[in-house]
Amino acid sequence: MMSSKYIQEEFSDIIDDIFDKKTGRRSFLKGMAGLAAAGSSLTLAGCSNNSPFSEENILRLKEYFKGNFTLMSQEDKNATIKRLERLAKIKDGLDLKISSKGPIPNVLFGFALNVSRCEGFMDCVQACVDENNIDRKTKTQCIRVFEIEHGEMNVQSGNGKYFHEVPVDNHFYMGVQCFQCENAPCIKACPTKATWREDDGIVVVDYNWCIGCRYCQAACPYWGRRFNWNDPYIPAEELTRKQHYLGNRIRPKGTMEKCTFCIQRTRTGRLPACVEICPTGSRVFGNLLDPKSEIRFVLENKKVFRMKEDLGTDPKFWYFVD
Amino acid sequence: MKTVSEFYKMAMVVMQVVFLFYGCQQGSHDNDVNSRIKNAKTVMESQPETGETTMVLSNTVIAQVKHKDVPFRVETRKDVMERFKCSECHIGKKVHVTKADKVAHGNIKKLHGNKERPLACNTCHMKDERDFLVTEKGVKIDFNHSYQLCGHCHFREKADWVGGAHGKRVSFWAGERVVQNCTECHDPHSPKLTKRWPKTYSLPLSE
CATH class of the missing domain: 3.30.70.20 (Alpha-Beta Plaits)
Structure with missing residues (x-):
């Protein structure tokens, strides 16, 4: 089982990513309300792991909020590719090599x-x-x-x-x-x-x-x-x-x-x-x-x-x- | 005193100038492909290297012809031929083995040339030195450069092959150009491609 502290840190990170700013504990709790809505759509999409805090769901959540490819910086591109590769590994056990070569x-x-x-x-x-x-x-x-x-x-x-x-x-x-x-x-x-x-x-x-x-x-x-x-x-x-x-x-x-x-x-x-x-x-x-x-x-x-x-x-x- | 008609004339002139300018803008297609090709300023000496174009050049040779002064490579022939070297049997005298021709060359179906006057073996194969090919004029040709022999009759195809409109480039569009020899696709003894069933099929268009 994952500790609640780990979950809190992980979600704090996600919120930082999504809203592009540092979050304190108070704003983190605010963000949770928004996440509940996003989370419901994720469960509809069908998750193999039941826990809403599984690695797969966290990756899916981050993927859900990513931007258009033309607006991504190289770090954004690398990050989304890493997530996609990891998701393929978790879901289907596939070792993919995704490129973003321009x-x-x-x-x-x-x-x-x-x-x-x-x-x-x-x-x-x-x-x-x-x-x-x-x-x-x-x-x-x-x-x-x-x-x-x-x-x-x-x-x-x-x-x-x-x-x-x-x-x-x-x-x-x-x-x-x-x-x-x-x-x-x-x-x-x-x-x-x-x-x-x-x-x-x-x-x-x-x-x-x-x-x-x-x-x-x-x-x-x-x-x-x-x-x-x-x-x-x-x-x-x-x-x-x-x-x-x-x-x-x-x-x-x-x-x-x-x-x-x-x-x-x-x-x-x-x-x-x-x-x-x-x-x-x-x-x-x-x-x-x-x-x-x-x-x-x-x-x-x-x-x-x-x-x-x-x-x-x-x-x-x-x-x-x- | 300026009349209304004078003012009207001036307005017309201004509008004509605007339309003319607009027309010019519409007329010049700066972004279409043909003008982009024409306006390509940087002349490239060779295709760009992309970092991953590592070609295995071990079974290729530099061709004896060039396209626009750029040399290119051809896949070799000798190393994939079934019975090379020919001089292992053909050493300048008659081969005294029973049914040797059937055993060694029985699988060859000769369907090259005019039906009434088909090509003979010695039209292309050199009689005295069997490890080489020969043209009508008696020019000795290496098996790796057999395109030179084919091009003797099929000169239009050869010109297209040198330029790149006929034949196949191997694996990479960038980097050093490597092309297949004529014989990769055409069996020299019966060069026409045979009919066969397609690899797959398409469903009817539904949308």
């Missing part, structure tokens, strides 16, 4: 997909699900590949749920995912500023700041966003343990998620999972600001187009043909 200077990520070379094998779809800890129960996927007849240029005429031997003659395959628009409609639609564009061009979501209103999903003209209907179910042996705060960490129920160009990989110099797995080499990824990069070679030497370019969303995802 954008690399002078980097703007760009993506190109060769529609004349893609053969519709869908290895990218599976690799994306595996890498990004996407819920397996609802079979959510962040990439959708359309099978389109030659001569058609409309994705809506394509078959997005094919399952037969590929490639089929006289058809081409066109993968669709979040295009990380420079002028993204989803960012404008968000009422809580839970989604924004980072300096390296990736549109990210603060999963703890998202209220799940799905306005962004309605605003996106590319069907680029997904909603978490459940607490994601991922078998422990399939879980990617190297995570990023804005990327593939396990999203809470009722929040939006999307493709982040595998932010946890690309910010450490690696290729996104879909690019690395692609068996045909149709996917090209790189730094748009580097004139010697592969993506720039594609933009300068191949016939490229962007989807629904007339909307002015300015995506950083090009399709090209040989």
Whole structure:
């Protein structure tokens, strides 16, 4: 059993954290009234440990009162990551490594997909699900590949749920995912500023700041966003343990998620999972600001187009043909 | 005395200037991707190092071609080939072992080139020195640089491969560029990718 003195000290700390000032014993008692309200919502959320003063509940309480990621200092970021890692350890016995690595200077990520070379094998779809800890129960996927007849240029005429031997003659395959628009409609639609564009061009979501209103999903003209209907179910042996705060960490129920160009990989110099797995080499990824990069070679030497370019969303995802 | 119409004219001029200025502001897309690319001031000598780009370079060689004067690396071929060195059997004279061709090379399906006039073994393999490849013109080519041979006919693909629009980069977009050789994806004896079932499937769009 924990002593009452320990509890008092611990809660005093929490209140200091939340209200950002030193509390005496008198103000501590005042704070308890507020905590009772917060505590009731926590018990509803379901705690494995019955004690309201368990380590898990204290961590959850601190998590509940944290700020938007864009307003956090580096210490705040480190603290919340430590809490998230510890919570995962207590709850599921998982050893996670969550990063909060910021954008690399002078980097703007760009993506190109060769529609004349893609053969519709869908290895990218599976690799994306595996890498990004996407819920397996609802079979959510962040990439959708359309099978389109030659001569058609409309994705809506394509078959997005094919399952037969590929490639089929006289058809081409066109993968669709979040295009990380420079002028993204989803960012404008968000009422809580839970989604924004980072300096390296990736549109990210603060999963703890998202209220799940799905306005962004309605605003996106590319069907680029997904909603978490459940607490994601991922078998422990399939879980990617190297995570990023804005990327593939396990999203809470009722929040939006999307493709982040595998932010946890690309910010450490690696290729996104879909690019690395692609068996045909149709996917090209790189730094748009580097004139010697592969993506720039594609933009300068191949016939490229962007989807629904007339909307002015300015995506950083090009399709090209040989 | 200033009339009302004079005042009206002046107001119009002011408004026109305001609209012109506003129009200019709207017309210049300083923030779109294309102008950001064009306005990128710092020319980077190489991709930025991110601290974690430690590439194992043991099974790569520096390619004999460059893209925009930047050398890059290619994955080696000799160490993954099943029966290299060829000179262990082919030492300049006939191999006198019963059914040696079936045992050693029976698994090779030759589906390369025109159907009426398919390629022969010696179109690519050097007859005198079996450890090397050879072009039509008789230029000796190392197995690690087999892209030079492929590029002899498939020159458009090779140009794309050198630039990065064809083929695959290995693991990292940053740091030293390492790409796969042609033969990582294409079996040189039957280079077309085979049809297969997709890895997974998608549910119908419900939203």
